[in-house]
Amino acid sequence: xxxxxxxxxxxxxxxxxxxxxxxxxxxxxxxxxxxxxxxxxxxxxxxxxxxxxxxxxxxxxxxxxxxxxxxxxxxxxxxxxxxxxxxxxxxxxxxxxxxxxxxxxxxxxxxxxxxxxxxxxxxxxxxxxxxxxxxxxxxxxxxxxxxxxxxxxxxxxxxxxxxxxxxxxxxxxxxxxxxxxxxxxxxxxxxxxxxxxxxxxxxxxxxxxx
Amino acid sequence: xxxxxxxxxxxxxxxxxxxxxxxxxxxxxxxxxxxxxxxxxxxxxxxxxxxxxxxxxxxxxxxxxxxxxxxxxxxxxxxxxxxxxxxxxxxxxxxxxxxxxxxxxxxxxxxxxxxxxxxxxxxxxxxxxxxxxxxxxxxxxxxxxxxxxxxxxxxxxxxxxxxxxxxxxxxxxxxxxxxxxxxxxxxxxxxxxxxxxxxxxxxxxxxxxxxxxxxxxxxxxxxxxxxxxxxxxxxxxxxxxxxxxxxxxxxxxxxxxxxxxxxxxxxxxxxxxxxxxxxxxxxxxxxxxxxxxxxxxxxxxxxxxxxxxxxxxxxxxxxxxxxxxxxxxxxxxxxxxxx
Numbered sequence: 007x008x009x010x011x012x013x014x015x016x017x018x019x020x021x022x023x024x025x026x027x028x029x030x031x032x033x034x035x036x037x038x039x040x041x042x043x044x045x046x047x048x049x050x051x052x053x054x055x056x057x058x059x060x061x062x063x064x065x066x067x068x069x070x071x072x073x074x075x076x077x078x079x080x081x082x083x084x085x086x087x088x089x090x091x092x093x094x095x096x097x098x099x100x101x102x103x104x105x106x107x108x109x110x111x112x113x114x115x116x117x118x119x120x121x122x123x124x125x126x127x128x129x130x131x132x133x134x135x136x137x138x139x140x141x142x143x144x145x146x147x148x149x150x151x152x153x154x155x156x157x158x159x160x161x162x163x164x165x166x167x168x169x170x171x172x173x174x175x176x177x178x179x180x181x182x183x184x185x186x187x188x189x190x191x192x193x194x195x196x197x198x199x200x201x202x203x204x205x206x207x208x209x210x211x212x213x214x215x216x
Numbered sequence: 217x218x219x220x221x222x223x224x225x226x227x228x229x230x231x232x233x234x235x236x237x238x239x240x241x242x243x244x245x246x247x248x249x250x251x252x253x254x255x256x257x258x259x260x261x262x263x264x265x266x267x268x269x270x271x272x273x274x275x276x277x278x279x280x281x282x283x284x285x286x287x288x289x290x291x292x293x294x295x296x297x298x299x300x301x302x303x304x305x306x307x308x309x310x311x312x313x314x315x316x317x318x319x320x321x322x323x324x325x326x327x328x329x330x331x332x333x334x335x336x337x338x339x340x341x342x343x344x345x346x347x348x349x350x351x352x353x354x355x356x357x358x359x360x361x362x363x364x365x366x367x368x369x370x371x372x373x374x375x376x377x378x379x380x381x382x383x384x385x386x387x388x389x390x391x392x393x394x395x396x397x398x399x400x401x402x403x404x405x406x407x408x409x410x411x412x413x414x415x416x417x418x419x420x421x422x423x424x425x426x427x428x429x430x431x432x433x434x435x436x437x438x439x440x441x442x443x444x445x446x447x448x449x450x451x452x453x454x455x456x457x458x459x460x461x462x463x464x465x466x467x468x469x470x471x472x473x474x475x476x477x478x479x480x481x482x483x484x485x486x487x488x489x490x491x492x493x494x495x496x497x498x499x500x501x502x503x504x505x506x507x508x509x510x511x512x513x514x515x516x517x518x519x520x521x522x523x524x525x526x527x528x529x530x531x532x533x534x535x536x537x538x539x540x541x542x543x544x545x546x547x548x549x550x551x552x553x554x555x
Contacts, residue, residue: 029395030354047361050395052483053440053474078351080394083436084474 017060017069019192021182022091023175026114027098028106029077032134035165036098037074040175045166051076053084063179070179082117089121093188094128094178101133101162102141107148115156126187129158130178137164248313249487250406252362278312285315285322292322304499311495317407323499325424326416337411340383348385348393352378359398365406376410377401383414384421391421394433396478403482403490420480426501432478443477444469 025033034048034055041057055074062068073092075085089095097114099106110131118129131153133144146162153160159177163170182188247253284295284303296303311319321327346352356374360366365373380401385393400420404413421430431439447469452459462468475483481493 029351047358049358049361049483050355050398052396052478054471055475056471076395078395080433080435080437084440084470087470 016067018066019183019189020069020071021093021179021188021192023070023072023094023096023178024088024092025072025074025096025098026085026117027077028100028103028109028113031077031098031100031103031106032165033077033096033098034074036096036132036134036163036171036174037072039165039168039171041072043168045168050078053081054088061175061179063176064183066183068179070175086117086121089118090123091191092122092124092127093182093192094130095122096130096132096174096178097158098132098134099144100135101144101149102135102138104143107133107144107152110152111156124188124191126185128178128181128185128188129156130174131156131158131160132174133160133162134165136162136169137167246364249491250364251360251487252364252367274312277309278314281306281312281315281319285319289318289322289327292319307495307499310492313491316491316495317412320404320494320498321408321412321416324416324419324426326412326419329419329424330412330415333415337383337414340386340414341379341410344383344386346382346385346393349382351395352381352385352393352398355395355398360402363402363406366402373405376405376413379410380405380414380417384417387414387418388421388430390435391430391433394478396475396483397433399479399482403494426498429480432480437478440474440477444473447473 025037027033029050034051035045037057038048039045041059051074053076057072057074059070059072060068061070073088075081075088095118097110097118099110101107118127131149133146133149136142149160149162152158159181161170161174161177163174165171182192245253283291284306285292286295307319321330356378357366357369359377363373365371366377368374377398381393381398384391384397384401397417401413401417404416408416418424420426421433422428423430429439431437431442448459451462451469476485480497482490485493
């Protein structure tokens with residue numbers, strides 16, 4: 007492992023991604039579906055949490071460190087520092103709850119402006135819970151319009167049925183791979199970074215409740 | 217209020233992967249604390265295959281404890297005054313589960329609060345409304361979802377949890393409701409009634425015998441920030457190699473420890489460990505404060521002012537309190553946790 011940075015790195019790039027959005031929209035569920043292809047009753051995220059996943063996208067071996075944040079306002083004092091250095095930010099809302107969508111403009115886009123340090127950082131808008139089609143109150147068109155206005159990628163998905171979940175992360179990562187300034191930052195061995203090598207206690211244990 | 221709770225939750229369907237009715241869980245499917253067993257549950261062995269002599273030892277232990285506590289806690293205060301070292305030693309070994317609820321109320325000072333405030337809880341639950349009601353409802357079914365008491369939608373567990381959290385959010389509108397409080401309330405509700413749990417929450421956050429811990433939830437989370445800072449220094453001091461490694465890898469405690477403090481270890485730790493931490497934490501933190509107070513009075517020849525305490529004293533107290541918290545988790549982990 008010591009040799010990983012000098013001779014042959016175990017991955018080509020390391021990207022730091024961030025999940026934000028109101029409480030209960032399904033950020034942790036999306037992440038759990040993506041990293042371990044499962045769906046479960048999850049406890050609310052307290053503060054921050056993270057998972058690490060190795061993927062091969064666009065022919066590149068990638069290490070994704072994905073930060074999952076608590077949605078409640080009181081926790082922003084803890085979560086705001088995690089915008090720094092993120093190459094990709096996923097804004098999640100719940101298509102069955104109008105206020106989670108209106109808060110994107112009122113709250114979350116502002117948070118990104120305030121705390122993100124990366125000019126070229128890729129933003130992605132994700133409408134979750136499309137499995138509850140009968141309860142939907144935010145139309146797909148509204149999502150598309152928002153994404154266009156704020157310059158984001160856009161997808162609708164369901165962590166429960168796994169529809170489009172992988173695509174969310176894939177499209178985001180492909181776009182990062184297309185952006186030279188972000189690539190330079192994420193190159194293995196360029197700088198010391200969080201989780202350059204093995205993360206402390208990566209997946210499972212961090213988010214499990216007793 | 218309760219009506220709103222039912223209506224809002226009724227929209228969400230039970231997840232499909234769980235086919236069984238909440239009421240149909242067999243006793244053999246839960247561990248001794250009431251959590252539904254995972255297939256490869258490591259604590260499996262502890263519940264059933266306890267040797268008989270251990271069972272007897274447990275009985276003797278409970279007898280000693282009953283004597284120490286007295287009927288309804290009547291002998292407790294005197295015992296603590298007479299033999300504090302015995303109490304400390306026994307608490308470190310773990311409060312017997314059947315007496316835990318009562319003893320927690322005695323050592324946190326919540327019993328006295330309850331007696332001094334008759335009818336207050338009922339008033340808060342029935343007549344007051346809270347701005348946080350919807351937020352609370354959203355989290356109710358996400359709090360200890362694998363425990364039988366809380367599993368049933370709109371069941372007694374979920375209703376009590378809602379009531380306690382709503383009552384607190386009205387009682388202290390500055391704090392209101394913050395995610396994480398549900399785990400404190402949930403833990404307490406497994407050991408005592410709604411009203412008792414509410415007053416223990418008040419005792420903790422407002423500081424009946426401890427320094428108040430409401431800073432865990434106030435805007436800016438000042439106490440969480442303080443604990444994280446102290447924790448980082450303690451790691452550097454006591455585990456220098458690890459501390460160095462962490463700083464090289466830019467890993468800071470807020471990445472993994474904020475949830476420990478915000479929920480006072482009730483969120484992500486194995487349940488038996490959380491209980492043992494709470495036993496010792498509730499007792500020793502208040503004891504330490506008492507010792508510090510006496511120490512202060514001896515040195516300064518006067519009582520420690522309530523509001524007038526200087527920052528330095530508070531910092532000293534908090535620091536002491538904090539090192540105890542970490543010490544506790546160390547000693548409990550080393551201890552036979554599986555018992």
